Amino acid sequence: MTAMTAPLRRTALVLLCAATAATAAAAQAPDSISHLIGGEPFRQARAFIKADYERFVRELIALNEIPAPPFKEERRARAYLAMLKENGLTDVEMDQEGNVMGVRRGSGGAPMLAVLAHLDTVFPEGTDVKVRREGTRLIAPGIGDDTRALALMLSMIRAMNAAKLATASDILFVGNVGEEGEGDLRGVKYLLRSGKYKDRIKLFLAIDGGDQGGITRGGVGSKRYRVTFKGPGGHSYGAFGLVNPAYAMAASMAKLSDVQVPSAPRTTYNVGVVSGGTSVNSIPSEVSMDVDIRSESCAELKKVDETFLGIVKSSVADENRARSTREGSITADPKVIGERPCGETPMSAPILKTTVAAVQAFGLTPSFGIGSTDSNIPMSLGIPALTIGRGGPGGRAHSPDEWTDVEPKGVIQSIEIALAIVLAVAGAR
């Protein structure tokens, strides 16, 4: 999960607006959830999960020790593919983007549910991914985010099989690529826009949060540009007076820095990287800047995006007016280098009501966040989607001393909760 869950204070506002609906949902759903959790099959599943604990830990360590840097998830993907197959899924395969997946058939009485954990970590090639153990803590880059979810998914599948839990939905279990950073959600984009199940997946659960009380129901949208400004260049002294692309870029940055954005819905922009030019005594022929725009609101994102593109255009025009274009003019090419569509799953959506009920059934208090996760894609496509927790406690995600706690009770409960959510959303009885 990319670290961007909105502070609770802010999401509380969102909650207030939707409080009635949520309460109504929570008031309705518990019955069937209680029924599910109280039933004999689920009891058997719980017993299985308990017995499966050592294997969960073993698999978590084994998976973590297969490096999965962005765009280089293949080794871990192949290993995970084999594990999905071993656990009895059908149609186990790797798609063209590198996602691995398999199906657990349902009765067909409900649309397909996709359940995902992402294979990739933020850590570059060469990072030491060996797992260290201190008491009940496992410490290693990626151990929580999101390797723990990969291991959880395997234990969950085994429990479903052991307890012969039937669902109405076919469930597609996916270990997906490209969730982190420059991966730009490429795995899920492929799955839902081009993959063979793109028209079948109608429900979506990404297991990619920490605490299972926290439910990510909104996707922060983002748009990223590398804007390249070009001009004729020339000698700083001999050709002084010619247009300079660095000035057009500077004006763009300066004007962008003056743009006012709302703090709720949270909306941001950033110039993160600048580069270009050949020497101090040459007018640059090319400079570029990397810009990141984000918002919890699709409308605000669009507004800032358009404002920004207008700023670039006017800054280029201004520079072409301010200095000589006799050797050539300044041009700007804003290339999209990242796009995470925004979206949200409404508080009234059945998938959310069901998930809230399941979380509450285990005594947790649900809280709702807006983040940037694989769920952004289905949300933007109108597919009901949530990102749920993998359990914990854990911390220091995206740092070399990332950790996750595997004290047995916590692990077992986290798999139970995830299982309850998946079963409830998939229409188990």
Added chain:
Amino acid sequence: MTAMTAPLRRTALVLLCAATAATAAAAQAPDSISHLIGGEPFRQARAFIKADYERFVRELIALNEIPAPPFKEERRARAYLAMLKENGLTDVEMDQEGNVMGVRRGSGGAPMLAVLAHLDTVFPEGTDVKVRREGTRLIAPGIGDDTRALALMLSMIRAMNAAKLATASDILFVGNVGEEGEGDLRGVKYLLRSGKYKDRIKLFLAIDGGDQGGITRGGVGSKRYRVTFKGPGGHSYGAFGLVNPAYAMAASMAKLSDVQVPSAPRTTYNVGVVSGGTSVNSIPSEVSMDVDIRSESCAELKKVDETFLGIVKSSVADENRARSTREGSITADPKVIGERPCGETPMSAPILKTTVAAVQAFGLTPSFGIGSTDSNIPMSLGIPALTIGRGGPGGRAHSPDEWTDVEPKGVIQSIEIALAIVLAVAGAR
């Protein structure tokens, strides 16, 4: 020679102002020059130069084929040192900066004259410096600028010795380092500020122009900065609202681009290189820009320099007001990465009158330019200095297909003219 001689149209203005003095000088000096050139010793020197032609070409090629990239002139310097020694100079040595030099003693009746040609080329290590010949053209990187002057100096010394030409001044012949680009005139800076002859050199001639009618009598001053802007950095989304050093830099660039400078005296500025930042989704903790400021006028240079530093300061202050400094403030560190002091040798200076007369004695029409050469340093120190031509024709300096023409008549005359200037300035009879 760094390519920046001012266009003739502009220098004509300078000339007009000084026309009376120049005419007066030219009216006086020819007598003693005619006397010198018409005398028997100079006739013998001319005969020697003619006979020395093949050796000049051979040495020019040999020197050119020893690479001399900026800061890596040592191999060529050692070879040149041996040649200076071989030609009978005394006190031949390499100084701490890497300049090589030797003295030709005079009678002591006049102060020391330094005559320089620079060893370094603009071409980086690995450049093919093999000389190609097409008719009377020699083609190779650096063949004109300034290797031809190195070879000319050797032939000139031999001619003086062969003809037993005596001077009042001791003459220090120097093959110096660091004229080009980032060398930042380090060779001459050392020679005149720290070297053993620093208090003795009172006249200065750099052989580093093309056509010998062109005399560089003014030094364009330049000041170069790398300004590093630092801030606390942070996540583009999570830490939005913190100060961003890229915005402070952008504001500096935008304000600089609005600064109005005179076209006469020619004054320029440039942002040549920008860099910094770690990723599109991080607020940069550090960005930098390389800035070049130049002027034919010391006063204008100082003015733009001060304006620029003020702009940087106010842009930083503005950014620290515009956004939050709770995690730290923006700072800017403008580090001087190059400084060529400005200066000029007045039209009334004897060194200029004498040089004009010598050039005219060979039927050439003198023209006066302002440039950026080794002479900037003595000019800034009040030492009468000029940069004179090495002869030609030639072209494409600083490009891989640089060429110089070695048709015998032209070569011989160019050495004669340089010799006449050196002798006249050094007080030969």
